[in-house]
Amino acid sequence: MTVTRGLEGVVATTSSISSIIDDTLTYVGYDIDDLTENASFEEVIYLLWHRKLPTAAELEELKTQLAENAALPKEVLEHFKMYPIDKVHPMAALRSAVSLLGLYDDEADVMEKEANYRKAVRLQAKMPAIVAAFARVRKGLEPVPPREDLNFAANFLYMLTGEEPEQIAVEAMNKALVLHADHELNASTFTARVCVATLSDVYSGVTAALGALKGPLHGGANEAVMKMLTEIGTLENVEPSIRQKLANKEKIMGFGHRVYRQGDPRAKHLREMSKRLTVLTGEPHWYDMSTKIEEIVTGEKNLPPNVDFYSASVYHSLGIDHDLFTPIFAVSRVSGWLAHILEQYDNNRLIRPRADYIGPGKQEYVAIERRGI
Numbered sequence: 001m002t003v004t005r006g007l008e009g010v011v012a013t014t015s016s017i018s019s020i021i022d023d024t025l026t027y028v029g030y031d032i033d034d035l036t037e038n039a040s041f042e043e044v045i046y047l048l049w050h051r052k053l054p055t056a057a058e059l060e061e062l063k064t065q066l067a068e069n070a071a072l073p074k075e076v077l078e079h080f081k082m083y084p085i086d087k088v089h090p091m092a093a094l095r096s097a098v099s100l101l102g103l104y105d106d107e108a109d110v111m112e113k114e115a116n117y118r119k120a121v122r123l124q125a126k127m128p129a130i131v132a133a134f135a136r137v138r139k140g141l142e143p144v145p146p147r148e149d150l151n152f153a154a155n156f157l158y159m160l161t162g163e164e165p166e167q168i169a170v171e172a173m174n175k176a177l178v179l180h181a182d183h184e185l186n187a188s189t190f191t192a193r194v195c196v197a198t199l200s201d202v203y204s205g206v207t208a209a210l211g212a213l214k215g216p217l218h219g220g221a222n223e224a225v226m227k228m229l230t231e232i233g234t235l236e237n238v239e240p241s242i243r244q245k246l247a248n249k250e251k252i253m254g255f256g257h258r259v260y261r262q263g264d265p266r267a268k269h270l271r272e273m274s275k276r277l278t279v280l281t282g283e284p285h286w287y288d289m290s291t292k293i294e295e296i297v298t299g300e301k302n303l304p305p306n307v308d309f310y311s312a313s314v315y316h317s318l319g320i321d322h323d324l325f326t327p328i329f330a331v332s333r334v335s336g337w338l339a340h341i342l343e344q345y346d347n348n349r350l351i352r353p354r355a356d357y358i359g360p361g362k363q364e365y366v367a368i369e370r371r372g373i
């Protein structure tokens with residue numbers, strides 16, 4: 001058997017959702033640069049789910065559906081209060097809450113196409129409300145109910161803080177949501193597809209994907225980047241600290257990518273936002289440190305930054321708690337997971353690769369009393 005470690009380069013499915021070709025990322029054929037500059041996150045959700053940009057009426061309909069479905073069942077809010085709140089990572093809370101949501105959805109196990117689409121809308125609508133509510137409940141604050149008059153990005157920030165966000169914050173959040181929405185067959189999306197390919201339900205698929213996104217080699221890297229920046233502390237410390245890490249063969253979080261070789265096209269948008277926002281907050285050192293790290297890691301290892309690197313200083317500048325960075329990624333990426341889940345159902349086959357067995361050969365069972373002490 002030929003083993004392809006990490007399934008590198010293995011093509012496991014066809015998909016019409018997003019593509020990475022020659023280091024260019026497109027959603028349904030639209031370049032990520034174009035979408036980031038021009039599209040709202042709601043338009044991108046529609047694009048991923050319908051493979052076309054919405055008309056004004058279609059967009060309005062989706063926005064209304066998202067607004068109408070944003071509130072959380074009281075059972076989910078009550079559940080947060082049962083968590084060992086000071087020990088629970090928000091990604092673990094989100095994963096548990098999404099699983100719990102499935103219990104209160106009467107259509108959870110209804111597998112018709114229309115029912116699955118309705119669940120997608122409900123889940124997409126509720127994800128920001130879960131993240132924001134948990135972030136507040138753990139600080140002893142009341143959750144802030146969503147507002148129907150704000151767009152997705154503004155509403156998310158509003159639910160987190162209870163205050164109407166400034167325009168620049170809404171712009172930054174919208175761009176971040178657009179940039180993270182889908183990425184071909186990344187680890188969490190693959191996980192979602194493997195799960196629902198058994199004909200399991202949408203909630204199980206998204207819960208599984210959340211588990212995969214949480215890891216620091218995937219979505220969890222954005223929080224790890226901020227931890228690294230905080231530990232390094234000053235611009236002067238960057239050089240010795242990063243060189244030491246490289247000498248120790250430590251991975252520098254937010255660098256490298258399985259598919260991109262010349263660089264992640266999303267990183268430049270986040271770098272630009274990081275530059276603008278860190279100046280506005282009076283903390284330009286986060287950006288300066290980040291660019292210095294980029295210079296060293298690119299120079300030494302020829303590894304460019306990925307989407308997680310500059311998103312860290314962007315979210316920090318928006319005043320967001322560092323352990324909420326990966327949940328924000330999930331609030332966006334659930335749109336892609338749901339698109340892939342629906343695509344998988346439309347043309348399903350069980351996903352079941354093989355393993356090359358390298359354990360012991362044939363053995364005879366030994367009764368327990370003859371196995372020694």
Ligand SMILES: CC(=O)SCCNC(=O)CCNC(=O)[C@H](O)C(C)(C)COP(=O)(O)OP(=O)(O)OC[C@H]1O[C@@H](n2cnc3c(N)ncnc32)[C@H](O)[C@@H]1OP(=O)(O)O
Binds near residue numbers: 216251256306307308
């Ligand atoms: C949204 C996202 O998921 S983007 C990715 C987020 N994750 C990170 O930023 C974590 C840091 N990066 C990494 O761990 C990796 O680059 C990954 C997980 C993204 C990709 O992993 P793989 O494709 O399996 O590459 P792999 O880990 O085998 O690395 C290949 C070589 O580059 C080195 N390398 C890769 N990334 C890094 C890094 N961030 N820092 C230092 N060296 C690195 C490895 O040490 C390895 O070197 P070697 O051949 O001398 O042993």
Ligand SMILES: O=C([O-])CC(=O)C(=O)O
Binds near residue numbers: 187
């Ligand atoms: O595609 C990947 O392997 C990881 C990634 O960048 C993403 O999920 O956005």
